[in-house]
Amino acid sequence: MNYPKGIKLTKNKNIxxxxxxxxxxxxxxxxxxxxxxxxxxxxxKKPTNITIASVDYPSRYEAVIKEAYFKxxxxxxxxxxxxxxxxxxxxxxxxxxxxxxxxxxxxxxxNHLKSIIEMGGIGFLIIRFKSLNETYLLDGETLxxxxxxxxxxxxxxxxxxxxxxxxxxxxxxxxxxLEIIDNLYFKGGNNNE
Amino acid sequence: MNYPKGIKLTKNKNIxxxxxxxxxxxxxxxxxxxxxxxxxxxxxKKPTNITIASVDYPSRYEAVIKEAYFKxxxxxxxxxxxxxxxxxxxxxxxxxxxxxxxxxxxxxxxNHLKSIIEMGGIGFLIIRFKSLNETYLLDGETLxxxxxxxxxxxxxxxxxxxxxxxxxxxxxxxxxxLEIIDNLYFKGGNNNE
Numbered sequence: 001m002n003y004p005k006g007i008k009l010t011k012n013k014n015i016x017x018x019x020x021x022x023x024x025x026x027x028x029x030x031x032x033x034x035x036x037x038x039x040x041x042x043x044x045k046k047p048t049n050i051t052i053a054s055v056d057y058p059s060r061y062e063a064v065i066k067e068a069y070f071k072x073x074x075x076x077x078x079x080x081x082x083x084x085x086x087x088x089x090x091x092x093x094x095x096x097x098x099x100x101x102x103x104x105x106x107x108x109x110x111n112h113l114k115s116i117i118e119m120g121g122i123g124f125l126i127i128r129f130k131s132l133n134e135t136y137l138l139d140g141e142t143l144x145x146x147x148x149x150x151x152x153x154x155x156x157x158x159x160x161x162x163x164x165x166x167x168x169x170x171x172x173x174x175x176x177x178l179e180i181i182d183n184l185y186f187k188g189g190n191n192n193e
Numbered sequence: 194m195n196y197p198k199g200i201k202l203t204k205n206k207n208i209x210x211x212x213x214x215x216x217x218x219x220x221x222x223x224x225x226x227x228x229x230x231x232x233x234x235x236x237x238k239k240p241t242n243i244t245i246a247s248v249d250y251p252s253r254y255e256a257v258i259k260e261a262y263f264k265x266x267x268x269x270x271x272x273x274x275x276x277x278x279x280x281x282x283x284x285x286x287x288x289x290x291x292x293x294x295x296x297x298x299x300x301x302x303x304n305h306l307k308s309i310i311e312m313g314g315i316g317f318l319i320i321r322f323k324s325l326n327e328t329y330l331l332d333g334e335t336l337x338x339x340x341x342x343x344x345x346x347x348x349x350x351x352x353x354x355x356x357x358x359x360x361x362x363x364x365x366x367x368x369x370x371l372e373i374i375d376n377l378y379f380k381g382g383n384n385n386e
Contacts, residue, residue, distance in 0.1 A: 068258035084312065
């Protein structure tokens with residue numbers, strides 16, 4: 001399945017790309033704009049990874065992509081810098097109420113997070129349970145240990161409640177995930193490189 | 194001009210996207226693959242920034258983008274982590290022989306590099322003079338000072354020869370820019386945070 005989740009499938013029909021469920025993505029983008037404007041952090045979502053097959057030029061200054069394909073991402077979607085440290089994370093939404101299915105993460109995305117952590121970066125996962133309106137941050141090391149030590153197909157919400165951190169809903173910024181990263185990596189001085 | 198440079202313009206005709214002059218991009222991607230395989234650094238090129246207008250689904254597991262537009266990039270093209278530090282750079286090729294035209298860089302790309310440096314990251318520019326087969330690295334601070342202190346439309350190759358660093362051609366990795374970053378930021382300890 002070489003295309004993003006959450007797109008309504010309509011067979012043989014052109015559909016609008018604007019209506020897919022991008023609640024978490026939108027909230028994170030707004031949060032990142034807030035962080036940048038307040039000089040807190042410089043973190044961006046990477047553009048959708050595509051292969052362009054054909055481009056049309058109706059005029060000298062206009063270009064329209066007429067054929068392109070979604071590529072499997074080789075990294076996570078978000079990265080940037082916070083307090084001098086490299087930040088890297090993936091964000092996912094699920095309609096499930098009791099667990100997050102791990103087939104939402106590609107193997108190379110998990111390997112990517114592992115590599116980032118080995119190199120001294122801060123890697124994590126943000127999961128939103130849409131129907132519960134609960135958003136969790138799971139630290140990369142906890143995620144990788146869970147995957148390597150358990151042969152599970154999903155992460156239960158109870159595991160996230162115990163070992164993850166709930167991100168409280170705020171007005172500004174919407175999804176203040178750096179508050180949690182602050183507590184995990186920049187308080188007490190031990191983890192602060 | 195909301196599309197990448199280096200694409201041959203063909204009016205009202207579908208052209209192949211594979212033949213554009215991607216020499217430096219290809220070399221950098223190979224270099225980054227080498228760095229990752231040897232656990233030196235984890236640096237990637239961001240996908241081309243596009244807005245998708247329409248997607249066609251010929252079958253359940255197939256998706257074809259039928260209409261999309263190039264967006265002006267708000268960041269640089271490359272970022273990642275090296276020796277625990279956040280790395281961020283833009284890479285450009287020019288057919289000119291004596292100078293690099295600054296209209297190749299967007300204002301928000303320069304502002305982005307400035308923000309990255311202020312936050313403790315390492316930002317720079319890689320410029321290749323195709324006809325001379327010479328590739329230079331210009332540190333972000335030098336670049337920003339040049340732009341802010343001079344009212345020039347281009348950077349002369351003489352300036353790059355004096356204040357930049359030539360990246361020597363190698364077999365593996367092809368464009369060893371981290372050798373220069375190593376000398377600039379990780380030797381002597383003064384600049385090493």
